[in-house]
Amino acid sequence: MILLIPVVFLAAVALVLFFLFRSLGVALPGERRWSGWRRVVVAAAFACAAVATAAYSLGAMALMSTVAVAQDGGADSAPFPYNHPCREQLKGAVDYDVQFLTLRTVCVMEDGERRAVEDVPQGVRVTAAASAASAAVLAGIVLAAGASHARPTVSGRR
Secondary structure (H helix, E strand, C coil), rough: CCCCCHHHHHHHHHHHHHHHHHHHHHHHEEEECCCCHHHHHHHHHHHHHHHHHHHHHHHHHHHHHHHHHHHHHCCCCCCCCCHHHHHHCCCEEEEEEECCCCEEEEECCCCCCEEEEEECCHHHHHHHHHHHHHHHHHHHHHHHHHHCCCCCCCCCCC
16 A cells, blocks of 8 residues: 555646646636636636645545555554554554545444544545535536637628
């Protein structure tokens, strides 16, 4: 799992740069595809997508490092190494589950109860969710508004 962290990092950097360059391309003068208020909304949607990608990738890499720590093993590592979030924050944890969709580590206690631990900061999770939702809403507004630009009418031609 530790080998996937650089791959995720490079993919995240590429996507963030793509979204930022698209946002700048739409916002700068000379863009003819979007006009009027749509230009601002599309640029904001791309910027929100860049922030969502960066925040979610940061959280995913933190979870991958949690899994890598748990798989590392070594002395004094049963059931977890000394620096695993389930061992640091809870007493009596016997197993764990990583949820990449919600960016959480869930520890399984001795009695079967499942408790989430704070290994990915709340701010990262909220930023990823809010930015993704904002990008989706802004893209929906532009799509619901119709065509991306006014189509010229040709008069006198058949």
